[in-house]
Amino acid sequence: QPVLTQSSSASASLGSSVTLTCTLSRGHSGYIIAWHQQQPGKAPRYLMKVEGGGSYNKGTGFPDRFSGSSSGTDRYLTISNLQFEDEAVYYCETWDSNTQVFGGGTHLTVL
Amino acid sequence: QVQLVQSGSELKNPGASVQISCQASGYIVTNYALNWIRQAPGQGLEWMGWINTNTGHPTYAQGFTGRFVFSLDTSVNTAYLRISGLRTDDSAVYYCARPLGGSDDFQGYWGQGTLVSVSS
Numbered sequence: 191q192p193v194l195t196q197s198s199s200a201s202a203s204l205g206s207s208v209t210l211t212c213t214l215s216r217g218h219s220g221y222i223i224a225w226h227q228q229q230p231g232k233a234p235r236y237l238m239k240v241e242g243g244g245s246y247n248k249g250t251g252f253p254d255r256f257s258g259s260s261s262g263t264d265r266y267l268t269i270s271n272l273q274f275e276d277e278a279v280y281y282c283e284t285w286d287s288n289t290q291v292f293g294g295g296t297h298l299t300v301l
Numbered sequence: 302q303v304q305l306v307q308s309g310s311e312l313k314n315p316g317a318s319v320q321i322s323c324q325a326s327g328y329i330v331t332n333y334a335l336n337w338i339r340q341a342p343g344q345g346l347e348w349m350g351w352i353n354t355n356t357g358h359p360t361y362a363q364g365f366t367g368r369f370v371f372s373l374d375t376s377v378n379t380a381y382l383r384i385s386g387l388r389t390d391d392s393a394v395y396y397c398a399r400p401l402g403g404s405d406d407f408q409g410y411w412g413q414g415t416l417v418s419v420s421s
Contacts, residue, residue, distance in 0.1 A: 222405065222407075223407075234346065234398075235411065236407070239401075249401075283346075283407045288360060289362070290336060292338075292347070292348060295345045295346070
């Protein structure tokens with residue numbers, strides 16, 4: 191089964207950009223992942239999927255400030271022009287053989 | 302639009318049982334798998350397993366066998382999670398979630414979550 195690794199925290203200033211990373215375990219570089227956003231006290235919300243080739247597809251309601259990319263076993267979520275409402279925990283998810291796998295989540299703080 | 306609406310918070314004593322419902326609207330529940338995910342206080346997301354909504358066959362992740370039961374009532378478009386023999390470490394928010402569709406199995410739609418508190 192793939193394993194997803196995320197940094198536990200990240201921070202960036204209002205109006206700046208930040209890139210969060212989700213790393214797939216070795217041998218799983220072709221896997222698609224999904225990013226989910228969980229704002230404080232709320233349920234997670236599907237944000238986008240990122241494919242191994244770097245293409246991404248956003249869910250509804252997220253502005254163009256959110257984008258995805260990929261390199262090897264790394265899947266990225268970039269948020270530009272950070273807003274206070276972007277402060278949240280961001281989880282990545284993948285699947286294999288009818289098993290879902292979540293990363294540990296990155297808590298993003300907007301300064 | 303697709304919605305998953307879960308039942309309300311529960312406060313239970315250790316050893317009791319609890320049943321959480323997840324009512325689907327905007328689609329027919331048998332058209333997509335239904336996953337259950339646990340989030341302990343201050344912790345991340347933990348996949349508990351899923352139910353094949355066509356056959357009713359459940360699949361449980363490691364650590365969620367025995368006391369956890371997934372079920373379905375297609376007549377009311379609703380899935381259920383039942384936990385028996387509750388322990389204090391079962392205190393968590395439980396989410397149901399559905400794949401986005403197509404060939405992608407990641408969660409595209411989430412319920413609002415049900416808080417289960419286990420305390421004497």
